[in-house]
Amino acid sequence: xSTELPLPENRVLSTLHEDGSRRWMFPRPFSGRFLRAxxxxxxxxxxVFTLLPYVPIHGKPAILLNIGAxxxxxxxxxxxxxxxxxxxxxxxxxxxxxxxxxxxxxxxWCGWMCPQxxxxxxxxxxxERLFDGPPGPGHRPGKKKTPLRTVLKYAAYLLISVYxxxxxxxxxxxxxxxxxxxxxxxxxxxxxxLVMLATxxxxxxxxxxxxxxxxxxxCPYGRFQSVMLDRNSLIVTYDRRRGEPRGKxxxxxxxxxxxxxxxxxxxxxxxxxxxIDIREGLQMECVACTQCIDACDSxxxxxxxxRGLVRFSSQARIGGEPSRLLxxxxxxxxxxxxxxxxxFGVVLGGKQTAxxxxxxxxxxxxxxxxxxxxTNQIRVKIKNRSGADTEYRIALAEGERAVLQxxxxxxxxxxGQSRTEPVxxxxxxxxxxxxxxxxxxxxxDGQGLDRELKYNLLGPQS
Numbered sequence: 001x002s003t004e005l006p007l008p009e010n011r012v013l014s015t016l017h018e019d020g021s022r023r024w025m026f027p028r029p030f031s032g033r034f035l036r037a038x039x040x041x042x043x044x045x046x047x048v049f050t051l052l053p054y055v056p057i058h059g060k061p062a063i064l065l066n067i068g069a070x071x072x073x074x075x076x077x078x079x080x081x082x083x084x085x086x087x088x089x090x091x092x093x094x095x096x097x098x099x100x101x102x103x104x105x106x107x108x109w110c111g112w113m114c115p116q117x118x119x120x121x122x123x124x125x126x127x128e129r130l131f132d133g134p135p136g137p138g139h140r141p142g143k144k145k146t147p148l149r150t151v152l153k154y155a156a157y158l159l160i161s162v163y164x165x166x167x168x169x170x171x172x173x174x175x176x177x178x179x180x181x182x183x184x185x186x187x188x189x190x191x192x193x194l195v196m197l198a199t200x201x202x203x204x205x206x207x208x209x210x211x212x213x214x215x216x217x218x219c220p221y222g223r224f225q226s227v228m229l230d231r232n233s234l235i236v237t238y239d240r241r242r243g244e245p246r247g248k249x250x251x252x253x254x255x256x257x258x259x260x261x262x263x264x265x266x267x268x269x270x271x272x273x274x275x276i277d278i279r280e281g282l283q284m285e286c287v288a289c290t291q292c293i294d295a296c297d298s299x300x301x302x303x304x305x306x307r308g309l310v311r312f313s314s315q316a317r318i319g320g321e322p323s324r325l326l327x328x329x330x331x332x333x334x335x336x337x338x339x340x341x342x343x344f345g346v347v348l349g350g351k352q353t354a355x356x357x358x359x360x361x362x363x364x365x366x367x368x369x370x371x372x373x374x375t376n377q378i379r380v381k382i383k384n385r386s387g388a389d390t391e392y393r394i395a396l397a398e399g400e401r402a403v404l405q406x407x408x409x410x411x412x413x414x415x416g417q418s419r420t421e422p423v424x425x426x427x428x429x430x431x432x433x434x435x436x437x438x439x440x441x442x443x444x445d446g447q448g449l450d451r452e453l454k455y456n457l458l459g460p461q462s
Contacts, residue, residue, distance in 0.1 A: 032294025111289035397440035432459030
């Protein structure tokens, strides 16, 4: 009985050979208008990605994802665990925005703005070509590759990966903490140092080994194409009606052959960072980087044919159907986003400079200090979101007949910190109906915060 496994008729993934072994990608860049635009955008994005943790907005980093403290700061506003509704509205609106952009422009995010693509195609691959030489046809590696050049190449990769790891960590720990880690010995902070090593190792693994497989195997975005795209979405596509039948030969004159514009030079395949043939139609592996457009345009210029054999278009337009800009998803996505962002603005506008929570006191639910007088302990928790150290005064609301005793009043809370202090509220026993009596507390900071909160005191059953 044979133990050999049957081989697939066609390649399963563009990064695998038919026998399942790794097919390494060494794409040949072709200069053109899209590559120049992507290069400018990539370097702008790299600068933005590097500088964002250092840019202060209202005394806070532009972006800080402090997972340990459960605080997420975006452009001057800090989301806390109590802001679940705000986070939910923001994230759902963001996801719908991704759906809308994809429905209109396809995977433009993947090929133009995704950090994986930006750093892979405009940092690591240029370094690879610098040390190994220009790649050959069929994704063959450069001919200048030597052991010394390989060592130097990976040393450069390591330096870039260390930089990327520190930049990435700055988004989670802040630039001040990161600066302290860099200046101090790793023995003084072993846990953060190990985190930095692990992040550097992950960057090295991703950009020097896993590479385009991150987009093809690990990232789910490509698999969502069938849901997010439709026949009117802009994609990088090949005009089959114009290009077929493909082949090399005379296209004019008495000896002209009945050929399309495609001369089957395979430059669109050689330049593709994921190794696909765009002439086979829309594929999961296509990241819309437009390199095949630049490569094909350069060939069309040489043979005197009009550009656009491979171009940004839609399946409908390429197939000769009328293309529609307005369609249900293009209308529903922004409508839903408008509702969500409006709700987000309303909730955010109602946020005050402090979160105040009234908690029941520890121990007995109530105490009878004197005959006929019932006292409740209330714990007042204040989270200071004002951006400055603030003192908060607690008092009973106007018209309350209870008596308030606060051991600490006003309560001083440092910016970004929380503090919980007890207060005691006393009422006559006759004020309780069914063992409960409502009281209103007023919290002010003298700078605009004036909150009134209701609280149910517990007492004896009447």
